[in-house]
Amino acid sequence: MYYTAKSPSLQRLDSAQGKWVTYQLRLKNLTHTDIALRAGCSRPTVSNVLAGRTSSSKVYIVLCDILGYDSIGDLLTSSKRRAA
Numbered sequence: 001m002y003y004t005a006k007s008p009s010l011q012r013l014d015s016a017q018g019k020w021v022t023y024q025l026r027l028k029n030l031t032h033t034d035i036a037l038r039a040g041c042s043r044p045t046v047s048n049v050l051a052g053r054t055s056s057s058k059v060y061i062v063l064c065d066i067l068g069y070d071s072i073g074d075l076l077t078s079s080k081r082r083a084a
Contacts, residue, residue, distance in 0.1 A: 011055060011072065017079040018050035024067055038062045 013021065025035070032046040039046070039058040048054045060072040069075040 011076055012052045013050060013076065013079060014052050018052055020079050021063060022050055028066065030066065035059060035062055
């Protein structure tokens with residue numbers, strides 16, 4: 001169930017949220033390349049999503065699966081609370 005009230009293209013991680021997500025990925029020994037392979041996109045796309053320059057529902061879905069969130073909205077909300 002990967003839906004949200006807002007379009008994922010309108011929601012982006014900010015810098016602090018991206019750093020928190022990157023930290024969580026490092027704890028699981030995963031790199032941007034690993035995420036890109038699972039999402040079927042390029043490594044720069046993953047880097048841009050985590051830096052908040054763009055958004056990608058494919059990347060968000062993979063991040064939700066890996067980090068254990070039910071939806072993109074949950075991931076964004078949780079990362080915002082924890083990054084603050």
